[in-house]
Amino acid sequence: MVKDNSIPKYMTLVKDLHETQDLDSLMHKVVQHLRTVLGHSNNHHIWYRIGLTAPNNTASTIFDDLTQVPPTLMQRTLSNPTGSSSFKLLKEVQAAGGVMRTVVAMKNTVMKIAVHNRQQVMIPDVQKVINQSGNVSADIFNTRLIKPPTSVLVFPLKVKQHIFGVIFCMSSVQSDFSDVSPKLREVCEVMSPHLLFMLTQPLANDYKNMQTASLTQTAGGSVMSEGGSMSGMVTGAGGSIGRSDSLGVSLSGDSFMYTQSRSSTGALVTGLTEKLNQKRIRSSMDFHNNTTMTDLQITGLLGEGGFAKVFRGLWRGLVVGVKVVCDDGKNEKMVMKNAHEIAILSALSHPNIVQAYNCLTDVLVRDLLATTVHRFNNPTVMNSPAYKYLLSMEDKTCHLEVIEYCDLGNLSNALKNNIFMIPNPAIAAAAGAGDGAQAAELAERARQQPMKVNMRTLLLTLIEIASACGYLHRMGVVHCDIKPANVLLKSSNIDFRGFTAKVSDFGLSRVEDDDTCASFPFNSCGTAAYVAPEALICNKKVNSSVDVYAFGILMWEMYTGQRPYGNMKQQQLVEEVVMRGLRPKFPGTTPAGYVVLAQSAWSGSPQARPTFDEILTHLNAMLQQVDDREMDSMVGGSFGSMGEKFEYMQQQHGAGGGGAGGMGVPSGMDRRPSQVRRAPQAPSPMGPGVGASPRTVAAGAGAAGAQAGVAAAQQSPPVQPRVAAVAASGGPSPPSNQVQGA
The missing domain is CATH 3.30.450.40 (GAF domain)
Structure with a gap:
């Protein structure tokens, strides 16, 4: 009927x-x-x-x-x-x-x-x-x-x-x-x-x-x-x-x-x-099965902020980061942000995204301390202010993330130490000349001949970040906060760079059901310098292209080593970017193809921005050109480009020791790719003699600083003309921060 x-x-x-x-x-x-x-x-x-x-x-x-x-x-x-x-x-x-x-x-x-x-x-x-x-x-x-x-x-x-x-x-x-x-x-x-x-x-x-x-x-x-x-x-x-x-x-x-x-x-x-992924997600999101905490031991403090405490720990034989966020009833927004991050992290798996080994919610702080701290009686942990804070919250519940430990800190700190720069030999000569007129002369010569950009290391790192972002977008996840502080570095002794880049901090990320969204989650849109113009406008719909825009700004910062827009106030920055099309300005020696790709990524029109698959195509083409030029120079009998890079790496890291984990490389060790197996540990990109100490790993203040050293801390159109040829050695970074109108 x-x-x-x-x-x-x-x-x-x-x-x-x-x-x-x-x-x-x-x-x-x-x-x-x-x-x-x-x-x-x-x-x-x-x-x-x-x-x-x-x-x-x-x-x-x-x-x-x-x-x-x-x-x-x-x-x-x-x-x-x-x-x-x-x-x-x-x-x-x-x-x-x-x-x-x-x-x-x-x-x-x-x-x-x-x-x-x-x-x-x-x-x-x-x-x-x-x-x-x-x-x-x-x-x-x-x-x-x-x-x-x-x-x-x-x-x-x-x-x-x-x-x-x-x-x-x-x-x-x-x-x-x-x-x-x-x-x-x-x-x-x-x-x-x-x-x-x-x-x-x-x-x-x-x-x-x-x-x-x-x-x-x-x-x-x-x-x-x-x-x-x-x-x-x-x-x-x-x-x-x-x-x-x-x-x-x-x-x-x-x-x-x-x-x-x-x-x-x-x-x-x-x-x-x-179907297996669904089962994996359900298993990792079994928030009430707290017996898995018996596999966890907290061994030390990495960093702490107003709400998050980040510890180093051991989980089933692995060194991990352990992020703890307590629900004290006063910081609901932070707790919800952390829960949002846990949900996203539990569904992701990519070599360039920090891995979540275990995530638990609504865990009693008393149970956490009894299982992971008290039974091991570690005085280093039990004498820390973070432990005392947790002890005062033992009747409360907390969220717990057991995450991949990234021992070399974040990309922001690495950029301050010129990770992508090859200095002129005059710098090394000035450093060894001692005091006097000769040292002053060499130092002045070094200042006049700035460092060159190591394009191969730079492009490889950009490819890793772009690969992670492309994966996120295929999974329907928009990161919403791509910036150097949210890219962590993990030591690798099979990579001539000495590290692998991993995207972290998914607190502002969101999951797309379609291609548009009214606003960013939690009424926040990330750091202003990296936020696309459309996301800075109230009630303006945005999509995954906001990550592409941020990647374009990241390309500029990684090449120049400078802070985007210098010390410009946020209100002025927003007005200049949205109303006047302000963008950073590359130095004149920047490879043309690199400039074209970055400018297409930070286009004011979301539809004109390339996808990350397109970006990867261009980055790999540029990398191939760099490799071809280096090979030509080696066949021609000139090893200057390669030798200059590895000589500098030896100077930077060869005499450096220590830190937690002994990340220094013995003096004189050859860091060429063909002989990388001789290196027992990879060097730290954080600068001469800097290892992965807890202070270095958790550099920065507040909750953002607490997450800088471990993944746990903040855990996601038509293209412009084809990329032009790229010089093998790149060009010098500009002496000062520069911007231009788009």
Whole structure:
């Protein structure tokens, strides 16, 4: 029985079906009305597909309307405009109103079960069924363009005793479809007679050709054979286009013709991976299972701020950072920010993002102290002010993060020590000349001949940061606070730089459900110098391009070693950046391609900024040019560029000792990449003789300072002209902070 309030929607549906001129448009209309009638027009977790059977039920043609699949359900590899030619094809098909057809053999499919049993089939957990049966349903994993569903409801299309197809209702989240099933049954009962009429009368030729094609392809073994291959066809009412690309796509006439032979294993792997990720996240977010604290020992204090206390600790044999934020009832904003950070960190895994080993919430401070401090009776910890503070809060609860320990501090401190600079040899000569006229003369000469930029080290570090940011954006996370203080450095004895860069501090990050957001979280938008102009304007919508803008400013700061905009007051800075297009100014010796890339990143128009995949392409091209120039100079008998770099590293770190962890490198050790295995420890980029002492690691005051040394402390368009050639050695940093109008 049809409810009265549904009659207008059904009348519109029937009218549209009878006005359709071709088969693909008919399928488009069916999917469109299913989303409308069932109330899923704005649902980002539900999508529909239609399957039409061949006469003997041995084959079927599945229709996916790619214009109506929510963007969040498309494969992540298709979320980037420059990611692949598949993306470009997808956008062309969608723009043309395209519907993708996939022919599958019905053996071992959910569709076959629904047709044979003449009733709906509901699978609340697709991966569980696959694990139990060992079979992969070709009608569910029929394309790599759409993420595999978590739950599926299949309802047969029938008129009297004749079943001619099915409707698939797919969900990306686990569901029992209790709210969908009754309504879908009603829609199918109303729609099926009219749909069958259109297929067997006005569109009979198209329908017959489709059935013949499905039987021919499956009989030939080219579709869903034992090898798991399949063929598909994409059609749509588009303009006259004719081309062929690397995917084997032939476009001609008024339709898209897309033929592929690919295994469904890619979609299967994606589905299983996402299920395992969900389990991993649930496991890491088991906030009430505090027994894992028995694996943790707090061994010392790294830093502290007003709210956060950061300790060094041991967790299952690893040296870790332990961040503790107490909920004293007075700092709700800080506690919520930390909880926000915990949620994001628990879902991330990337070599250039600080790793969260364990995160716990609502832990009694008394239990924390008893488990991680008292049973080890460490006087260093128990005599610290931070311990006494925690002791005063023992009846309160706290949030606990056990994070990767980054022993070399943050990039901000490293820049102050000229980590990316190669000094002129006159500097070393002046340092060893002692007092007197000769020393003064050499020192003056050194000042007149400033340090050169080590472009290889600089580009490698930028590539690591860009790689992390690109991963975040693919995960739907916008960092919102990219700056040197939030890039931590971890020692590495397999990298000639001596360190690896890791992005940290996710307290201001947010997760995107779409491409826009009204404002930054927690009414804060990060540090003004790195904030995009649109984010400085109240009620202005922003998106992930704000991270790209900050990266452009970061490129300038890492090249020059200067602070953006000097000591300009924040209010003036905001006015100049937003109203007058103020941007930092590169020195004249900066490689042209480097300047172009940074300027495109900090463009005032969010749409004009490149993506991080595009940025990585250009950075890698620049790095290749640097390597080529260095190789040419070495082949020509000149080792000056490479020798100059490593000689300076030896001078900076060779005599330095110590610090916690013994990060110094013995004097005279060769730091060339080919001999890096001889180095037992990597040098600290923090300056001569500076190791990873607790004071160095936790440099800075307040909560931000407490997080500088460990990951725990603050744990996420068209491109400008192609990057020009880059000089191998770069250029000198400017003598003073400079800015320019954009």
